[in-house]
Amino acid sequence: MTVISTHKDAENLTLTVVAEFDATPEDVWEVWENPRKLERWWGPPTFPATFTRHDFVVGGESRYLMTGPEGETPRGWWRIDAIDRPRRLDFANGLAGDDGEPVQGMEPTSAYMILEAVGDTARMTAVTHFVDVEQMNLLLGMGMQEGMAQAIGQIDGLLTSSRSRA
Amino acid sequence: MTEVGVDRIFQALADQTRRDILGRAIQSGESVSVLSRHYEMSFAAVQKHVAVLERAALVTKERRGREQIVHTNRTTLRRAMTLLDAYEQLWIQRIDQITEILTITEGEPK
Numbered sequence: 001m002t003v004i005s006t007h008k009d010a011e012n013l014t015l016t017v018v019a020e021f022d023a024t025p026e027d028v029w030e031v032w033e034n035p036r037k038l039e040r041w042w043g044p045p046t047f048p049a050t051f052t053r054h055d056f057v058v059g060g061e062s063r064y065l066m067t068g069p070e071g072e073t074p075r076g077w078w079r080i081d082a083i084d085r086p087r088r089l090d091f092a093n094g095l096a097g098d099d100g101e102p103v104q105g106m107e108p109t110s111a112y113m114i115l116e117a118v119g120d121t122a123r124m125t126a127v128t129h130f131v132d133v134e135q136m137n138l139l140l141g142m143g144m145q146e147g148m149a150q151a152i153g154q155i156d157g158l159l160t161s162s163r164s165r166a
Numbered sequence: 167m168t169e170v171g172v173d174r175i176f177q178a179l180a181d182q183t184r185r186d187i188l189g190r191a192i193q194s195g196e197s198v199s200v201l202s203r204h205y206e207m208s209f210a211a212v213q214k215h216v217a218v219l220e221r222a223a224l225v226t227k228e229r230r231g232r233e234q235i236v237h238t239n240r241t242t243l244r245r246a247m248t249l250l251d252a253y254e255q256l257w258i259q260r261i262d263q264i265t266e267i268l269t270i271t272e273g274e275p276k
Contacts, residue, residue, distance in 0.1 A: 003261055008250040015250060017257040023268045031264050041263035044256060124264075126257060136249045 004123070013130040018123065025115040025122045029086035032113065039064070047074070052100070058083055063100050077102050081110075089113045093128075107131040175242060178222035183207075184215050191225060192238040201236065 004018040021028055031037045035054035043049035047066040054062045062078035075096035082090035094108030102108075114125045130136045178184055183205055190196050190204070202212040216236055219225040223242045228235045 003258055006254050006257070008254060013250075015253050015257065017254070017261070019261040019264075021265060021268055027268055028264070031267055037267055040267055041260050044259050045263070124261075128253065128257075136253070 013136065015128045017126045019126075020118065020121045020123050022120065023122050025086045025117055028115055028122045028124055029089075032089055033085075035062075054078075056080060056083070063096065065100070075100050077108075079108070082112075086115055088115070107135060109135065174222040175224060178218050178224050181215065181218075183212075184219055184224075187212075187215060187219065187236065188224060188238045191236045192240065195228065195235040195237040197230075197233040197235050199233065 002020055004020055005016075006018075007016040008014075009016070031041060033056050035051040038054065039049045039051045042051075042064065043066040047068050049064050049066045051062055051064045056062075058080055060080045062080075063075070064077070065073045065075045067073055075098070077094050077096045077100075079092045079094075080089070081092060082088065090110070090112040092108035092110055095103050095106060097103050109128055109130050111126065111128045113127075116123045116125075186204070187196075187201055190201060198213055198216060199209065201216070202209045205212060216225060216227070216234075219236075220227060224239055226237050226239060228237060
């Protein structure tokens with residue numbers, strides 16, 4: 001496996017991640033479709049996810065919760081917007097309240113995932129588009145503090161290197 | 167910080183020259199005239215970029231004699247960059263976990 005590239009488009013609030021796996025596109029599709037596999041990777045390591053519903057059809061919805069180290073359980077939901085097995089999946093992902101249902105009046109992120117066979121590997125391109133920065137902030141509240149701490153360290157590195165370049 | 171303010175930050179950060187200015191002005195500050203020597207554009211054009219950064223609170227300007235010294239505001243910059251960086255980090259973790267699943271299930275009956 002390799003993360004081939006990541007692209008952060010600050011202007012359009014879009015994150016694109018490209019990765020390759022030693023597997024077939026069908027195998028990778030399975031980790032999205034099968035909720036028992038999906039919940040083993042959707043949450044960060046310290047916030048494992050549990051999918052209580054995963055209606056994997058166009059228009060179908062999912063409900064999940066994540067369990068944090070202190071027992072906190074942020075919740076979220078998906079809505080599947082398009083399926084082209086095993087090539088492309090379009091879905092919305094939003095925050096849910098304590099009742100597990102979507103928070104009213106809060107836009108979900110829109111995301112899509114593309115799978116292609118490249119030689120013996122499967123290339124996955126995952127694109128997430130955020131509505132606004134406020135939404136990014138709220139979703140980041142879902143157990144992302146550790147990632148944020150790491151990211152802060154990386155920014156200092158970035159700034160130092162951009163200064164010594166040129 | 168209001169939502170409008172944050173949108174401004176992202177617009178300001180979307181330009182390579184402006185990101186470069188932030189990098190140069192982060193240590194002890196840099197005058198606009200020194201900054202403008204680094205780019206193939208007019209002094210006025212560099213001033214415009216600095217103004218965009220200033221409106222987004224990414225830099226502050228300080229008058230020192232005839233010079234205007236630009237200082238990068240680390241706090242604002244961190245907040246904005248952290249968001250996309252954190253999501254990137256999340257996806258890198260996810261891909262690691264997918265790899266693990268694909269490795270473990272290989273050769274096992276489904």
